[in-house]
Amino acid sequence: MAWMNCRKVFLASLVLCLAAGNVPQGQGSTLIVTKKETKLRTQKRALSTPVCDLKEGDKLTLKEKDGVWFAVGFQEKSGYVHSSDVTDKKDVRLSGQGVRENYSASEQAAARKGFNPQVEKEYRGQNPNLEPAFKTVDAIQAKKVSDAELERFLKEGGLLKEGVK
Numbered sequence: 001m002a003w004m005n006c007r008k009v010f011l012a013s014l015v016l017c018l019a020a021g022n023v024p025q026g027q028g029s030t031l032i033v034t035k036k037e038t039k040l041r042t043q044k045r046a047l048s049t050p051v052c053d054l055k056e057g058d059k060l061t062l063k064e065k066d067g068v069w070f071a072v073g074f075q076e077k078s079g080y081v082h083s084s085d086v087t088d089k090k091d092v093r094l095s096g097q098g099v100r101e102n103y104s105a106s107e108q109a110a111a112r113k114g115f116n117p118q119v120e121k122e123y124r125g126q127n128p129n130l131e132p133a134f135k136t137v138d139a140i141q142a143k144k145v146s147d148a149e150l151e152r153f154l155k156e157g158g159l160l161k162e163g164v165k
Contacts, residue, residue: 029062031072031086039147040079044069047151047160051079060086 039050044066052074054060060072060081069080124134145153154160 027063029088030090031060031062031070031081031088032090033058033060033081033085034087035085038081038085040072040074040077040081042079044080046082047147047154048080050147051077054081054085062088 033054033056035054036056038054040052040054040060041048042051043049054074058074060070060074062070062072063078064071065083066080068083070083070086072079072081072086124131151160
């Protein structure tokens with residue numbers, strides 16, 4: 001019985017140690033942007049005013065962790081970045097290097113299904129009648145929407161309270 005308790009304590013300790021490896025170690029840690037494009041924001045909100053643009057590979061200095069938001073410094077500027085857009089792992093491979101650490105939900109879903117560029121190319125070749133649909137999807141994915149457009153859309157649809165920034 002004591003052996004089982006020791007085993008449980010050991011496993012719990014192991015899980016905590018592994019989880020701690022994904023959390024920046026503290027103030028002054030270097031974070032690397034893993035998302036192709038993101039924004040440094042004035043507040044801990046996805047639609048708050050941007051301070052500046054960040055791109056994959058940019059290095060930030062951690063000031064404080066607050067939930068899923070990190071207060072950071074970047075080139076004499078300060079603001080907030082979402083934790084899913086950065087890592088503190090120095091050995092992360094960015095998309096330009098072939099492999100990156102963070103993947104979007106749609107990329108993860110496609111990967112679980114085995115859908116990658118090679119599979120897509122093969123599928124497109126086997127289904128030429130779907131080419132107009134593929135072109136439409138490609139055009140949708142290429143469209144960029146500004147924060148102002150997104151905020152207007154959310155307000156008009158009643159999905160965002162007026163005056164919330």
